[in-house]
Amino acid sequence: MKTLLILGAGTGGTMVANKMSQMLDMQEWKIIMVDRDETHYYQPGFLFIPFGIYGPNDVVKPKRSFFPSNVDFIYSDIEMIEPEKNRVKLTKNNQVINYDQLVIATGSHIHPEETEGMLDGGGWQKNIFDFYSLDGTTKLSRFLKFWKGGRLVLNVAEMPIKCPVAPLEFLFLADWWFTERGMRDKVEIVYATPLDGAFTKPRASSVLGDILTQKGINIETNFNIGSVDAGKNKIKSYDEREIDYDLLVTIPTNMGSDVIERSGMGDELNFVPTDKHTLQTQKHENVWVIGDAGNVPASKAGSVAHFMLDVVIENILRAIEGLEPLPEFDGHANCYIESGFEKGILIDFNYDVEPLPGKFPLPGFGPFSLLQESHANHWGKMAFRWIYWNILLKGGEMPFESQMTMAGKWS
Amino acid sequence: MPETIDLTILETLDFDDDGFMTDANDWTPAIGKAIAAALELELTERHWDVINFSRAEFAEHGDAPSLRKITKVGGVPTKELYVLFPGGPAKLAAQIAGLPKPTGCI
Ligand SMILES: Cc1cc2nc3c(=O)[nH]c(=O)nc-3n(C[C@H](O)[C@H](O)[C@H](O)COP(=O)(O)OP(=O)(O)OC[C@H]3O[C@@H](n4cnc5c(N)ncnc54)[C@H](O)[C@@H]3O)c2cc1C
Numbered sequence: 001m002k003t004l005l006i007l008g009a010g011t012g013g014t015m016v017a018n019k020m021s022q023m024l025d026m027q028e029w030k031i032i033m034v035d036r037d038e039t040h041y042y043q044p045g046f047l048f049i050p051f052g053i054y055g056p057n058d059v060v061k062p063k064r065s066f067f068p069s070n071v072d073f074i075y076s077d078i079e080m081i082e083p084e085k086n087r088v089k090l091t092k093n094n095q096v097i098n099y100d101q102l103v104i105a106t107g108s109h110i111h112p113e114e115t116e117g118m119l120d121g122g123g124w125q126k127n128i129f130d131f132y133s134l135d136g137t138t139k140l141s142r143f144l145k146f147w148k149g150g151r152l153v154l155n156v157a158e159m160p161i162k163c164p165v166a167p168l169e170f171l172f173l174a175d176w177w178f179t180e181r182g183m184r185d186k187v188e189i190v191y192a193t194p195l196d197g198a199f200t201k202p203r204a205s206s207v208l209g210d211i212l213t214q215k216g217i218n219i220e221t222n223f224n225i226g227s228v229d230a231g232k233n234k235i236k237s238y239d240e241r242e243i244d245y246d247l248l249v250t251i252p253t254n255m256g257s258d259v260i261e262r263s264g265m266g267d268e269l270n271f272v273p274t275d276k277h278t279l280q281t282q283k284h285e286n287v288w289v290i291g292d293a294g295n296v297p298a299s300k301a302g303s304v305a306h307f308m309l310d311v312v313i314e315n316i317l318r319a320i321e322g323l324e325p326l327p328e329f330d331g332h333a334n335c336y337i338e339s340g341f342e343k344g345i346l347i348d349f350n351y352d353v354e355p356l357p358g359k360f361p362l363p364g365f366g367p368f369s370l371l372q373e374s375h376a377n378h379w380g381k382m383a384f385r386w387i388y389w390n391i392l393l394k395g396g397e398m399p400f401e402s403q404m405t406m407a408g409k410w411s
Numbered sequence: 412m413p414e415t416i417d418l419t420i421l422e423t424l425d426f427d428d429d430g431f432m433t434d435a436n437d438w439t440p441a442i443g444k445a446i447a448a449a450l451e452l453e454l455t456e457r458h459w460d461v462i463n464f465s466r467a468e469f470a471e472h473g474d475a476p477s478l479r480k481i482t483k484v485g486g487v488p489t490k491e492l493y494v495l496f497p498g499g500p501a502k503l504a505a506q507i508a509g510l511p512k513p514t515g516c517i
Binding site: 158159222224226238239267268269297 | 477478479480483484489490492493497498499514
Protein backbone atom coordinates (compact mmCIF):
# COMPACT_ATOMS: atom_id res chain seq x y z
CA MET A 1 0.00 0.00 0.00
CA LYS A 2 1.13 3.51 -0.75
CA THR A 3 0.17 6.51 1.39
CA LEU A 4 -1.07 9.97 0.57
CA LEU A 5 -0.79 11.99 3.78
CA ILE A 6 -2.68 15.26 4.17
CA LEU A 7 -1.66 17.60 7.00
CA GLY A 8 -4.49 19.88 8.09
CA ALA A 9 -8.19 19.22 7.51
CA GLY A 10 -9.39 22.78 6.92
CA THR A 11 -10.61 24.18 3.60
CA GLY A 12 -7.72 22.96 1.44
CA GLY A 13 -7.01 19.60 3.10
CA THR A 14 -10.67 18.56 3.10
CA MET A 15 -11.04 19.37 -0.61
CA VAL A 16 -7.92 17.37 -1.48
CA ALA A 17 -9.13 14.34 0.52
CA ASN A 18 -12.51 14.38 -1.19
CA LYS A 19 -11.11 14.73 -4.67
CA MET A 20 -8.22 12.31 -4.22
CA SER A 21 -10.44 9.58 -2.78
CA GLN A 22 -12.18 9.58 -6.17
CA MET A 23 -9.05 9.81 -8.29
CA LEU A 24 -6.72 7.29 -6.63
CA ASP A 25 -7.02 3.54 -6.86
CA MET A 26 -7.99 2.79 -3.26
CA GLN A 27 -6.82 -0.81 -3.55
CA GLU A 28 -3.33 0.55 -3.97
CA TRP A 29 -3.48 3.80 -2.01
CA LYS A 30 -4.37 4.81 1.51
CA ILE A 31 -5.32 8.41 2.33
CA ILE A 32 -4.60 9.65 5.84
CA MET A 33 -5.53 13.08 7.11
CA VAL A 34 -4.38 14.67 10.37
CA ASP A 35 -5.73 17.68 12.28
CA ARG A 36 -5.66 18.74 15.93
CA ASP A 37 -9.14 20.21 15.81
CA GLU A 38 -12.34 18.23 15.35
CA THR A 39 -14.35 21.30 14.40
CA HIS A 40 -14.42 22.90 10.98
CA TYR A 41 -14.72 26.68 11.11
CA TYR A 42 -16.29 28.61 8.27
CA GLN A 43 -13.80 31.47 8.68
CA PRO A 44 -15.45 33.87 6.19
CA GLY A 45 -18.40 33.88 8.62
CA PHE A 46 -16.23 35.32 11.44
CA LEU A 47 -16.59 38.71 9.76
CA PHE A 48 -20.35 38.80 10.35
CA ILE A 49 -20.40 37.77 14.02
CA PRO A 50 -19.53 41.18 15.57
CA PHE A 51 -22.55 42.65 13.78
CA GLY A 52 -24.99 39.93 14.83
CA ILE A 53 -25.54 38.71 11.25
CA TYR A 54 -24.23 35.26 12.17
CA GLY A 55 -23.87 33.71 15.60
CA PRO A 56 -21.05 31.35 16.60
CA ASN A 57 -23.23 28.30 15.80
CA ASP A 58 -23.63 29.41 12.20
CA VAL A 59 -19.94 28.94 11.43
CA VAL A 60 -19.01 25.56 12.92
CA LYS A 61 -19.63 21.96 11.90
CA PRO A 62 -17.86 18.72 12.84
CA LYS A 63 -14.95 18.08 10.46
CA ARG A 64 -15.89 14.44 10.09
CA SER A 65 -19.09 15.17 8.24
CA PHE A 66 -17.01 16.36 5.28
CA PHE A 67 -14.67 13.38 4.96
CA PRO A 68 -15.21 10.56 2.51
CA SER A 69 -15.65 7.19 4.23
CA ASN A 70 -12.49 5.72 2.72
CA VAL A 71 -10.14 8.28 4.30
CA ASP A 72 -8.50 7.71 7.71
CA PHE A 73 -8.66 10.69 10.02
CA ILE A 74 -6.28 11.03 12.92
CA TYR A 75 -7.08 13.60 15.55
CA SER A 76 -3.66 14.77 16.77
CA ASP A 77 -1.16 17.59 16.83
CA ILE A 78 1.48 17.28 14.13
CA GLU A 79 4.82 17.25 15.89
CA MET A 80 7.37 17.21 13.08
CA ILE A 81 7.64 16.82 9.32
CA GLU A 82 10.78 15.03 8.14
CA PRO A 83 10.70 15.36 4.37
CA GLU A 84 14.19 13.87 3.94
CA LYS A 85 12.88 10.67 5.49
CA ASN A 86 9.39 10.86 3.94
CA ARG A 87 7.75 10.71 7.33
CA VAL A 88 5.75 12.74 9.82
CA LYS A 89 5.68 12.45 13.59
CA LEU A 90 2.44 12.99 15.49
CA THR A 91 2.01 13.92 19.15
CA LYS A 92 -0.65 11.30 19.77
CA ASN A 93 0.99 8.03 20.89
CA ASN A 94 4.25 9.22 19.28
CA GLN A 95 2.88 7.83 16.06
CA VAL A 96 5.09 7.99 12.94
CA ILE A 97 3.51 7.97 9.46
CA ASN A 98 5.55 7.18 6.37
CA TYR A 99 4.23 8.70 3.16
CA ASP A 100 4.74 8.53 -0.58
CA GLN A 101 3.07 11.86 -1.34
CA LEU A 102 2.50 14.64 1.20
CA VAL A 103 0.09 17.59 1.04
CA ILE A 104 0.64 20.45 3.47
CA ALA A 105 -2.60 22.31 4.26
CA THR A 106 -1.89 23.64 7.73
CA GLY A 107 -3.11 27.16 6.96
CA SER A 108 -2.18 30.50 8.50
CA HIS A 109 -2.82 31.65 12.05
CA ILE A 110 -2.82 34.91 14.02
CA HIS A 111 -0.01 35.93 16.38
CA PRO A 112 -0.96 38.98 18.47
CA GLU A 113 2.11 38.37 20.68
CA GLU A 114 4.31 39.50 17.75
CA THR A 115 3.33 43.11 18.53
CA GLU A 116 4.75 44.55 21.72
CA GLY A 117 2.06 45.30 24.31
CA MET A 118 -0.80 43.76 22.31
CA LEU A 119 -1.37 40.60 24.31
CA ASP A 120 0.48 41.45 27.51
CA GLY A 121 -0.32 45.15 27.94
CA GLY A 122 -3.60 44.62 29.81
CA GLY A 123 -6.03 45.60 27.02
CA TRP A 124 -6.45 42.26 25.25
CA GLN A 125 -10.12 41.37 24.95
CA LYS A 126 -10.99 44.36 27.14
CA ASN A 127 -10.91 47.01 24.42
CA ILE A 128 -8.57 45.23 21.99
CA PHE A 129 -10.06 42.42 19.88
CA ASP A 130 -9.39 40.36 16.79
CA PHE A 131 -12.07 38.92 14.52
CA TYR A 132 -9.85 36.27 12.86
CA SER A 133 -10.60 33.68 15.54
CA LEU A 134 -14.00 32.45 16.72
CA ASP A 135 -13.11 33.38 20.29
CA GLY A 136 -12.02 36.90 19.32
CA THR A 137 -14.94 37.70 17.09
CA THR A 138 -17.49 36.36 19.61
CA LYS A 139 -16.02 38.51 22.39
CA LEU A 140 -15.96 41.53 20.10
CA SER A 141 -19.64 41.02 19.36
CA ARG A 142 -20.42 41.11 23.08
CA PHE A 143 -18.33 44.24 23.53
CA LEU A 144 -20.04 46.06 20.67
CA LYS A 145 -23.52 45.41 22.04
CA PHE A 146 -22.81 47.68 24.98
CA TRP A 147 -20.39 50.14 23.43
CA LYS A 148 -21.42 53.79 23.71
CA GLY A 149 -19.17 54.95 20.88
CA GLY A 150 -15.82 56.68 20.58
CA ARG A 151 -12.90 56.08 18.29
CA LEU A 152 -12.72 52.70 16.60
CA VAL A 153 -9.29 51.98 15.11
CA LEU A 154 -8.84 49.01 12.81
CA ASN A 155 -5.19 48.07 12.40
CA VAL A 156 -3.50 45.54 10.15
CA ALA A 157 -0.23 44.67 11.87
CA GLU A 158 1.71 43.27 8.95
CA MET A 159 1.22 41.85 5.46
CA PRO A 160 0.44 39.27 4.18
CA ILE A 161 -2.82 38.42 5.93
CA LYS A 162 -5.41 35.86 4.91
CA CYS A 163 -8.41 37.31 3.17
CA PRO A 164 -6.78 40.71 2.49
CA VAL A 165 -10.20 42.30 1.85
CA ALA A 166 -11.60 41.34 5.28
CA PRO A 167 -10.36 44.54 7.01
CA LEU A 168 -12.19 46.69 4.45
CA GLU A 169 -15.33 44.62 4.81
CA PHE A 170 -15.16 45.04 8.57
CA LEU A 171 -14.95 48.83 8.16
CA PHE A 172 -17.87 48.96 5.71
CA LEU A 173 -20.02 46.75 7.94
CA ALA A 174 -19.12 48.80 11.02
CA ASP A 175 -20.22 51.98 9.22
CA TRP A 176 -23.52 50.30 8.29
CA TRP A 177 -24.09 48.78 11.73
CA PHE A 178 -23.46 51.99 13.67
CA THR A 179 -25.76 53.82 11.24
CA GLU A 180 -28.53 51.25 11.79
CA ARG A 181 -28.18 51.65 15.53
CA GLY A 182 -28.46 55.43 15.21
CA MET A 183 -24.99 56.05 16.67
CA ARG A 184 -22.79 56.61 13.60
CA ASP A 185 -22.27 60.24 14.72
CA LYS A 186 -20.82 58.96 18.00
CA VAL A 187 -18.23 56.75 16.33
CA GLU A 188 -15.11 57.85 14.55
CA ILE A 189 -13.72 55.09 12.34
CA VAL A 190 -10.00 55.00 11.49
CA TYR A 191 -8.17 52.49 9.31
CA ALA A 192 -4.43 52.24 10.07
CA THR A 193 -2.72 50.11 7.43
CA PRO A 194 0.88 49.28 6.53
CA LEU A 195 -0.10 49.58 2.84
CA ASP A 196 0.16 52.82 0.94
CA GLY A 197 -3.56 52.74 0.08
CA ALA A 198 -6.83 50.92 0.79
CA PHE A 199 -5.75 47.73 -0.98
CA THR A 200 -2.74 46.06 -2.55
CA LYS A 201 -3.74 46.40 -6.19
CA PRO A 202 -3.76 49.97 -7.64
CA ARG A 203 -7.10 50.05 -9.54
CA ALA A 204 -9.04 48.36 -6.74
CA SER A 205 -7.19 50.47 -4.18
CA SER A 206 -8.45 53.71 -5.70
CA VAL A 207 -12.06 52.48 -6.04
CA LEU A 208 -12.09 51.09 -2.49
CA GLY A 209 -10.35 54.21 -1.17
CA ASP A 210 -13.15 56.34 -2.63
CA ILE A 211 -15.76 54.19 -0.91
CA LEU A 212 -13.95 54.67 2.43
CA THR A 213 -14.03 58.43 1.90
CA GLN A 214 -17.74 58.41 1.00
CA LYS A 215 -18.48 56.51 4.18
CA GLY A 216 -16.48 58.97 6.27
CA ILE A 217 -13.81 56.45 7.26
CA ASN A 218 -10.35 57.96 7.77
CA ILE A 219 -7.31 56.10 6.53
CA GLU A 220 -3.77 56.30 7.91
CA THR A 221 -1.42 54.69 5.38
CA ASN A 222 2.12 53.30 5.71
CA PHE A 223 1.44 52.68 9.40
CA ASN A 224 3.71 49.87 10.59
CA ILE A 225 2.70 49.17 14.15
CA GLY A 226 5.63 48.93 16.59
CA SER A 227 3.75 48.68 19.87
CA VAL A 228 0.48 49.05 21.74
CA ASP A 229 0.33 51.21 24.85
CA ALA A 230 -2.75 49.65 26.40
CA GLY A 231 -2.48 51.87 29.51
CA LYS A 232 -2.85 55.02 27.41
CA ASN A 233 -4.98 53.44 24.64
CA LYS A 234 -2.52 54.32 21.88
CA ILE A 235 -0.88 52.43 19.07
CA LYS A 236 2.55 53.56 17.95
CA SER A 237 4.24 53.02 14.62
CA TYR A 238 7.94 52.39 14.14
CA ASP A 239 8.29 55.88 12.67
CA GLU A 240 6.79 57.25 15.89
CA ARG A 241 3.31 58.20 14.80
CA GLU A 242 0.65 57.64 17.48
CA ILE A 243 -3.04 56.91 17.12
CA ASP A 244 -5.44 57.03 20.08
CA TYR A 245 -8.22 54.49 20.26
CA ASP A 246 -11.18 53.64 22.43
CA LEU A 247 -11.68 50.33 20.67
CA LEU A 248 -8.81 48.65 18.81
CA VAL A 249 -9.68 45.93 16.34
CA THR A 250 -6.49 44.26 15.22
CA ILE A 251 -5.57 41.90 12.44
CA PRO A 252 -2.46 40.51 14.10
CA THR A 253 0.56 39.16 12.25
CA ASN A 254 -0.41 36.05 10.27
CA MET A 255 2.01 33.13 10.26
CA GLY A 256 2.14 29.58 9.01
CA SER A 257 1.72 26.72 11.46
CA ASP A 258 4.16 26.16 14.32
CA VAL A 259 4.98 22.70 12.94
CA ILE A 260 6.43 24.30 9.80
CA GLU A 261 8.86 26.27 11.96
CA ARG A 262 9.77 23.24 14.11
CA SER A 263 10.46 21.26 10.95
CA GLY A 264 12.67 24.03 9.51
CA MET A 265 10.53 24.16 6.37
CA GLY A 266 9.32 27.76 6.45
CA ASP A 267 10.36 31.29 5.53
CA GLU A 268 10.51 34.14 8.06
CA LEU A 269 6.73 33.89 8.57
CA ASN A 270 6.68 30.06 8.62
CA PHE A 271 5.17 29.86 5.15
CA VAL A 272 6.51 27.01 3.02
CA PRO A 273 8.50 28.08 -0.07
CA THR A 274 6.38 26.78 -2.96
CA ASP A 275 6.53 26.99 -6.74
CA LYS A 276 3.88 29.56 -7.59
CA HIS A 277 2.69 27.74 -10.73
CA THR A 278 3.06 24.01 -9.91
CA LEU A 279 2.35 24.22 -6.13
CA GLN A 280 5.18 21.77 -5.49
CA THR A 281 7.43 22.71 -2.58
CA GLN A 282 10.72 24.14 -3.75
CA LYS A 283 12.79 21.56 -1.89
CA HIS A 284 10.87 18.28 -2.11
CA GLU A 285 9.37 16.67 -5.19
CA ASN A 286 6.73 14.66 -3.35
CA VAL A 287 5.56 17.48 -1.07
CA TRP A 288 2.75 19.84 -2.19
CA VAL A 289 1.06 22.88 -0.70
CA ILE A 290 -2.56 24.02 -0.93
CA GLY A 291 -4.18 27.07 0.67
CA ASP A 292 -2.68 29.54 3.10
CA ALA A 293 0.32 27.45 4.19
CA GLY A 294 2.53 28.32 1.22
CA ASN A 295 4.41 31.48 0.27
CA VAL A 296 2.98 31.88 -3.25
CA PRO A 297 2.20 35.54 -4.01
CA ALA A 298 -1.56 34.93 -4.35
CA SER A 299 -4.27 35.98 -1.90
CA LYS A 300 -4.73 33.67 1.06
CA ALA A 301 -8.41 32.81 0.60
CA GLY A 302 -10.74 29.85 0.42
CA SER A 303 -11.60 30.72 -3.17
CA VAL A 304 -7.89 30.62 -4.04
CA ALA A 305 -7.49 27.22 -2.34
CA HIS A 306 -10.34 26.06 -4.54
CA PHE A 307 -8.61 27.35 -7.67
CA MET A 308 -5.41 25.57 -6.55
CA LEU A 309 -7.20 22.25 -6.10
CA ASP A 310 -7.30 21.02 -9.69
CA VAL A 311 -3.65 21.94 -10.22
CA VAL A 312 -2.48 20.14 -7.06
CA ILE A 313 -4.53 17.03 -7.87
CA GLU A 314 -3.32 16.85 -11.46
CA ASN A 315 0.30 17.38 -10.49
CA ILE A 316 0.25 14.73 -7.76
CA LEU A 317 -1.28 12.25 -10.21
CA ARG A 318 1.40 13.17 -12.74
CA ALA A 319 4.16 12.76 -10.13
CA ILE A 320 2.84 9.28 -9.30
CA GLU A 321 3.21 8.43 -13.01
CA GLY A 322 6.74 9.88 -13.01
CA LEU A 323 5.78 12.95 -15.07
CA GLU A 324 6.90 16.56 -14.51
CA PRO A 325 4.35 18.86 -12.82
CA LEU A 326 2.52 21.37 -15.02
CA PRO A 327 2.82 25.11 -14.25
CA GLU A 328 -0.93 25.74 -14.36
CA PHE A 329 -1.81 27.82 -11.32
CA ASP A 330 -2.20 31.48 -12.34
CA GLY A 331 -2.83 33.06 -8.93
CA HIS A 332 -6.56 33.35 -9.57
CA ALA A 333 -8.51 34.99 -6.72
CA ASN A 334 -12.17 35.88 -6.62
CA CYS A 335 -13.52 37.79 -3.63
CA TYR A 336 -16.87 39.23 -2.71
CA ILE A 337 -16.33 42.32 -0.63
CA GLU A 338 -19.25 43.03 1.67
CA SER A 339 -19.75 46.80 1.62
CA GLY A 340 -22.68 47.26 4.01
CA PHE A 341 -26.35 48.20 3.46
CA GLU A 342 -26.87 44.81 1.77
CA LYS A 343 -24.46 45.62 -1.00
CA GLY A 344 -21.21 44.05 -2.09
CA ILE A 345 -18.34 44.42 -4.54
CA LEU A 346 -16.78 41.57 -6.49
CA ILE A 347 -13.12 41.50 -7.49
CA ASP A 348 -11.47 38.92 -9.71
CA PHE A 349 -7.73 38.89 -10.42
CA ASN A 350 -4.59 36.78 -10.82
CA TYR A 351 -0.78 37.08 -10.76
CA ASP A 352 -0.72 39.25 -13.88
CA VAL A 353 -4.08 40.99 -14.13
CA GLU A 354 -5.25 43.33 -11.41
CA PRO A 355 -8.95 43.64 -10.49
CA LEU A 356 -10.84 45.36 -13.29
CA PRO A 357 -14.31 46.81 -13.53
CA GLY A 358 -16.92 44.97 -15.64
CA LYS A 359 -19.39 42.12 -15.17
CA PHE A 360 -18.45 38.65 -13.95
CA PRO A 361 -20.25 36.08 -16.05
CA LEU A 362 -21.13 33.32 -13.61
CA PRO A 363 -23.26 30.81 -15.51
CA GLY A 364 -26.55 30.19 -13.72
CA PHE A 365 -25.87 32.82 -11.04
CA GLY A 366 -24.48 36.07 -12.46
CA PRO A 367 -23.71 38.45 -13.87
CA PHE A 368 -22.14 40.10 -10.83
CA SER A 369 -20.77 43.63 -11.13
CA LEU A 370 -16.99 43.79 -10.80
CA LEU A 371 -15.41 46.53 -8.73
CA GLN A 372 -18.80 48.20 -8.20
CA GLU A 373 -21.30 48.06 -5.39
CA SER A 374 -24.45 46.03 -6.05
CA HIS A 375 -27.12 44.09 -4.14
CA ALA A 376 -26.43 40.94 -6.19
CA ASN A 377 -22.83 40.88 -4.93
CA HIS A 378 -24.09 40.97 -1.33
CA TRP A 379 -26.35 37.97 -1.99
CA GLY A 380 -23.42 36.26 -3.73
CA LYS A 381 -21.44 36.66 -0.51
CA MET A 382 -24.28 35.34 1.63
CA ALA A 383 -24.74 32.35 -0.73
CA PHE A 384 -21.03 31.60 -0.37
CA ARG A 385 -21.63 29.93 3.01
CA TRP A 386 -24.02 27.41 1.46
CA ILE A 387 -21.68 26.85 -1.48
CA TYR A 388 -18.75 26.43 0.94
CA TRP A 389 -20.35 23.70 3.07
CA ASN A 390 -22.14 21.91 0.28
CA ILE A 391 -19.95 22.16 -2.80
CA LEU A 392 -16.53 23.64 -2.13
CA LEU A 393 -15.38 21.39 0.75
CA LYS A 394 -16.49 18.31 -1.14
CA GLY A 395 -14.25 19.30 -4.03
CA GLY A 396 -17.36 19.56 -6.23
CA GLU A 397 -17.65 21.44 -9.48
CA MET A 398 -18.01 25.15 -8.88
CA PRO A 399 -19.69 27.30 -11.50
CA PHE A 400 -16.34 28.88 -12.41
CA GLU A 401 -13.01 27.80 -13.91
CA SER A 402 -9.69 27.54 -12.07
CA GLN A 403 -7.94 29.83 -14.54
CA MET A 404 -9.15 33.38 -14.78
CA THR A 405 -11.19 34.49 -17.77
CA MET A 406 -11.17 38.00 -19.22
CA ALA A 407 -14.79 37.70 -20.43
CA GLY A 408 -16.88 40.67 -19.31
CA LYS A 409 -13.93 42.69 -18.02
CA TRP A 410 -13.23 46.22 -19.15
CA SER A 411 -9.46 46.48 -19.39
CA MET B 412 33.41 66.61 6.37
CA PRO B 413 31.02 64.52 4.26
CA GLU B 414 32.53 63.26 1.02
CA THR B 415 31.13 64.86 -2.11
CA ILE B 416 29.12 62.48 -4.21
CA ASP B 417 28.68 62.69 -7.94
CA LEU B 418 24.94 62.66 -8.65
CA THR B 419 25.31 62.94 -12.43
CA ILE B 420 25.74 59.16 -12.66
CA LEU B 421 22.02 58.88 -11.94
CA GLU B 422 21.18 60.73 -15.14
CA THR B 423 22.28 57.84 -17.32
CA LEU B 424 19.95 55.33 -15.58
CA ASP B 425 16.28 54.35 -15.96
CA PHE B 426 13.95 54.74 -12.98
CA ASP B 427 10.25 53.86 -12.70
CA ASP B 428 7.55 56.31 -11.56
CA ASP B 429 8.24 55.53 -7.91
CA GLY B 430 11.97 56.15 -8.32
CA PHE B 431 13.13 52.53 -8.35
CA MET B 432 15.77 51.42 -10.85
CA THR B 433 14.25 49.44 -13.69
CA ASP B 434 17.28 47.17 -14.12
CA ALA B 435 18.92 45.88 -10.96
CA ASN B 436 21.91 44.68 -13.02
CA ASP B 437 22.96 48.26 -13.79
CA TRP B 438 23.56 48.94 -10.11
CA THR B 439 27.00 49.58 -8.57
CA PRO B 440 27.86 50.66 -5.02
CA ALA B 441 28.66 54.13 -6.40
CA ILE B 442 25.12 54.34 -7.77
CA GLY B 443 23.82 53.23 -4.37
CA LYS B 444 25.69 56.09 -2.73
CA ALA B 445 24.33 58.54 -5.27
CA ILE B 446 20.70 57.41 -4.81
CA ALA B 447 21.16 57.68 -1.04
CA ALA B 448 22.60 61.18 -1.43
CA ALA B 449 19.65 62.17 -3.60
CA LEU B 450 17.42 60.96 -0.77
CA GLU B 451 19.57 62.91 1.69
CA LEU B 452 20.89 59.84 3.45
CA GLU B 453 24.52 59.30 4.33
CA LEU B 454 25.43 55.61 4.29
CA THR B 455 27.20 54.00 7.24
CA GLU B 456 28.54 50.48 7.49
CA ARG B 457 25.25 49.41 9.05
CA HIS B 458 23.36 50.74 6.01
CA TRP B 459 25.65 48.70 3.80
CA ASP B 460 24.88 45.54 5.79
CA VAL B 461 21.22 46.04 4.93
CA ILE B 462 21.89 46.97 1.30
CA ASN B 463 24.16 43.98 0.74
CA PHE B 464 21.67 41.66 2.42
CA SER B 465 18.88 43.03 0.21
CA ARG B 466 20.95 42.51 -2.96
CA ALA B 467 21.79 38.94 -1.93
CA GLU B 468 18.14 38.16 -1.18
CA PHE B 469 17.09 39.59 -4.52
CA ALA B 470 19.70 37.52 -6.34
CA GLU B 471 18.41 34.39 -4.63
CA HIS B 472 14.62 34.94 -4.64
CA GLY B 473 13.96 37.61 -7.28
CA ASP B 474 12.24 39.88 -4.72
CA ALA B 475 13.44 42.65 -2.46
CA PRO B 476 13.14 41.40 1.16
CA SER B 477 10.30 42.46 3.45
CA LEU B 478 10.94 44.37 6.67
CA ARG B 479 10.44 41.18 8.67
CA LYS B 480 12.94 39.31 6.54
CA ILE B 481 15.60 42.00 6.99
CA THR B 482 14.96 41.80 10.74
CA LYS B 483 14.68 38.06 11.18
CA VAL B 484 17.08 36.74 8.56
CA GLY B 485 19.31 39.79 8.08
CA GLY B 486 19.59 40.31 11.84
CA VAL B 487 18.97 44.08 12.02
CA PRO B 488 16.28 45.01 14.60
CA THR B 489 13.24 46.85 13.21
CA LYS B 490 13.76 49.86 15.46
CA GLU B 491 17.31 50.28 14.18
CA LEU B 492 16.08 49.94 10.59
CA TYR B 493 13.76 52.89 11.12
CA VAL B 494 16.68 54.95 12.42
CA LEU B 495 18.85 53.96 9.45
CA PHE B 496 16.14 54.40 6.83
CA PRO B 497 13.58 56.83 8.27
CA GLY B 498 10.02 56.44 6.97
CA GLY B 499 10.05 53.11 5.19
CA PRO B 500 13.10 50.90 5.64
CA ALA B 501 12.15 48.07 3.28
CA LYS B 502 11.30 50.47 0.47
CA LEU B 503 14.26 52.79 1.00
CA ALA B 504 16.76 49.96 1.28
CA ALA B 505 15.43 48.44 -1.96
CA GLN B 506 15.55 51.81 -3.69
CA ILE B 507 19.16 52.45 -2.68
CA ALA B 508 20.12 48.86 -3.54
CA GLY B 509 18.77 49.39 -7.07
CA LEU B 510 16.01 46.80 -6.63
CA PRO B 511 12.34 46.95 -7.64
CA LYS B 512 9.83 48.17 -5.05
CA PRO B 513 9.24 45.28 -2.61
CA THR B 514 5.95 43.58 -3.43
CA GLY B 515 5.71 41.99 0.00
CA CYS B 516 1.96 41.68 -0.04
CA ILE B 517 -1.01 40.64 -2.11
C1 LIG C 1 -12.27 36.77 9.00
C2 LIG C 1 -11.98 35.97 7.78
C3 LIG C 1 -12.74 36.17 6.63
C4 LIG C 1 -12.49 35.42 5.48
N1 LIG C 1 -13.27 35.65 4.37
C5 LIG C 1 -13.07 34.91 3.25
C6 LIG C 1 -13.91 35.08 2.11
O1 LIG C 1 -14.83 35.89 2.10
N2 LIG C 1 -13.66 34.33 1.01
C7 LIG C 1 -12.64 33.42 0.98
O2 LIG C 1 -12.46 32.76 -0.05
N3 LIG C 1 -11.82 33.23 2.05
C8 LIG C 1 -12.01 33.94 3.19
N4 LIG C 1 -11.21 33.74 4.29
C9 LIG C 1 -10.00 32.90 4.17
C10 LIG C 1 -10.25 31.40 4.26
O3 LIG C 1 -10.97 31.06 5.41
C11 LIG C 1 -8.89 30.69 4.28
O4 LIG C 1 -8.08 31.20 3.25
C12 LIG C 1 -9.02 29.20 4.09
O5 LIG C 1 -9.76 28.64 5.14
C13 LIG C 1 -7.62 28.55 4.01
O6 LIG C 1 -7.71 27.16 3.98
P1 LIG C 1 -6.46 26.28 4.45
O7 LIG C 1 -6.85 24.88 4.18
O8 LIG C 1 -5.21 26.79 3.86
O9 LIG C 1 -6.34 26.53 6.02
P2 LIG C 1 -7.42 26.28 7.19
O10 LIG C 1 -8.79 26.11 6.63
O11 LIG C 1 -7.20 27.36 8.17
O12 LIG C 1 -6.99 24.86 7.80
C14 LIG C 1 -5.77 24.61 8.43
C15 LIG C 1 -5.96 23.39 9.33
O13 LIG C 1 -4.68 22.91 9.77
C16 LIG C 1 -4.78 22.51 11.12
N5 LIG C 1 -3.43 22.57 11.72
C17 LIG C 1 -2.52 23.56 11.61
N6 LIG C 1 -1.39 23.25 12.25
C18 LIG C 1 -1.57 22.02 12.79
C19 LIG C 1 -0.76 21.16 13.58
N7 LIG C 1 0.50 21.50 13.95
N8 LIG C 1 -1.27 19.97 13.96
C20 LIG C 1 -2.52 19.59 13.60
N9 LIG C 1 -3.33 20.36 12.84
C21 LIG C 1 -2.87 21.58 12.45
C22 LIG C 1 -5.77 23.49 11.74
O14 LIG C 1 -6.38 22.94 12.90
C23 LIG C 1 -6.76 23.70 10.59
O15 LIG C 1 -7.87 22.81 10.68
C24 LIG C 1 -11.45 34.46 5.47
C25 LIG C 1 -10.69 34.25 6.64
C26 LIG C 1 -10.95 34.97 7.79
C27 LIG C 1 -10.14 34.73 9.03
